[in-house]
Amino acid sequence: MTSSASASPQLALADQLLALLRESATEPRQDLQIEALTLAVAADLPVLLWGEPGIGKTAALTQLAAELDLPLTTVIASVHEPSDFSGLPVIGDDPAVQGVPLAPPDWAVRLVRQGRGLLFLDELSTAPPAVQAALLRLVLERRIGSLQLPPGVRIVAAANPRASAADGWELSPPLANRFVHLDWVHDAQVVVRGLGGVWPRAELPRLDPERLSAAVEFARRAVCGLLTVRPELTHRLPSAEARRGKAWPSPRSWEMTMRLLAFGSAAGSSREVLSLLVRGTVGDGPGLELLAAMDRMDLPDPESLLAAPAAAVLPARGDLRQAVLDGVVAAVRSRPTLERWDSAWALMARALESCPPDVLVVPVSTLASLRQDDWEVPELINRFASAMRISRRAERSAALTSAGAGRR
Template sequence: MTVSRPVPTTNARLDVAGELLALLADVSTEPRPDTQLDALTLAVAADLPVLLWGEPGIGKTAALTQLADSLDLPLTTVIASVHEPSDFSGLPIIGDDPATQGVPMAPPDWAVRLVRAGRGLLFLDELSTAPPAVQAALLRVVLERRVGTLRLPPGVRIVAAANPRSSAADGWELSPPLANRFVHLRWTHDHDVVVRGLGGTWPRATLPVLDPQKLPGAVAFARRAVCTLLAARPKLVHQLPNTETRRGGAWPSPRSWEMALRLIAFATAAGADRDVLSQLVRGTVGDGAGFELLTSIDRMDLPDPEVLLAEPAAAELPQRGDLRQAVLDAVVAAVRKRPERSRWDAAWELLVKAVETGAPDLVVVPATTLATLRRDDWVVPAAIEQLATVVSVSQRADRAAARVVVEVGR
């Protein structure tokens, strides 16, 4: 006798499908070095609006969802491109006595929910497909944190996402006033992160740990870093780019320099990685001004050449090649400024130490310059013999390279 099995009802089938979907959504997180995620969380901690730039499908929305979960913040997503300007500036409603009280601007429901919660992550998606009128309405939301008559509470953080115009559906360039209010971060995918995430484990977003003892020093360091650069390069205070595309990104202005100063202070207090600071600084004032600021910060930590000349045996030279080159050049410049036999000998001792602890080619130019500073009554130190081979080999290599260029050009 054949026993027939009962056919599952439609609801039962959907319940099983729901169980499978729940299993697929059951993922975990782990602490994992991730520069772009660290940059995002630091900017969120600094309460600065962030704009993530990336191709469609790169995982910007998923990253924000995971960020909100990790920080235990309710996520409110607003698709900017499908809203009208009044959705951000407020909808006019008739009050009891418009002639006396005027016409109030009622905020949308998502803004009311954020105010009631007192905290949250406001995610403005598809910003580059929002028309100029909507972008203009968003200015007040991003800068003043106002939506209609409501002011978003301090516990609300703002993050936006956009696709480059080349890959956006009916995309627009961001208006310069709106673009200059964001920290711009390039969002790319990491193969290892994606593979491990699809396997069920994604990187965990954690807010930076700020050292209370470092706060006053971090603020002083940030102010000195920005002010030192701008005092020497006044043209960098405000540089509106000359192309529409670049105006829609990061560029230097008093507003963006203030944001850069805040990020430097937060990064210093948190002991953030230099790559994280680099992304944040360049995402605030642009690549050109950002690189100049980072270089200026690096040089702020360089040892004083006078200290090195006073005790060359105890000197510690930077490991990075560009910083070591800057230190050696500064030492030679100090000797040129005040040429004395003892200082000249100390400089040679430092160059020998540089050869013994790093790339020899870095000393070629400083050694050549230092040799020209010798006075007739100064005895050539024995240290020069240790450098003679390095300098002569480098010069022969330069001459050989020059001959190759000439022969190729014939």
């Protein structure tokens, strides 16, 4: 009796210590992973977090649900049968007349009663192919048996790479193509700060009501513009099995991409966050092409620049400035006149004031080759002579240095 009485206060103290260890706070802190995750959750798209075991995927989802005030329902996909997701057959009084309904599991019924929540499908890469097939309808249509999940339920999954998963499987292409794939990696500073009791705060993106229509127009123009000039990217199933289990382009994933771009534009999300989401939906190659096409969507019109070169505002980024100058030269080539040629030279001189000479080598050389015999050489062309010589001297020096290193 004495031993039992003395043990109880010690267990109470142990519980008190555990409660203190579990206490933590949050703080506003830029975290691209969390921003990308919350944007996809706001857009009501299923998200799949890829990361090594113990990296904090489950903890991140628990904290996300708490910050968003959403009830968290965790389902370990690998320990369930296919019927747990497709519905359990229940035989009624007269199956020949009434049929055999498919009863949903208890966790799905709870989600419907709550009307909202965060459904966390954990250990997805250890679920066998039959279970993955049963998950298709749940992830895409939000249906389990005869039960329809309410719109307030968001779906997030987590998986370990096959090499580090216990009895891991590659994700089937149909299931993989239904997710936004995010690589979940640890940031040492975030971990240290979190272990000290303060984690980054997960907040839903703040959508600007004045930008909703413009955001939809921007997203449609970006995706449709790329697929118009690159129709082969509309559907491209990877040949390698491992890549089929990640993000790849299809009409479904492009529609998801368009939704993410609209939400990102309306929320003013950074390029880094959009890059994570776009590449996680259609893959690295198509995603990077889309990002490059988006950069060029808002470039100034070459004809407007030729009409008023003195008032031209050139992009700050070197690659975009190069694209603008190349576009101006192409416009002059398409309709060469002395007036347009002189305007192009004025624009090149303006660009020389704020960009390195090597950016101008190709457009200036091409523009010079467009001169017709009866056109006078403008005086400002002399400004480029020294810049071109410096650029060519630097190129020859770099070539000699490279050749010398190769001989060694």
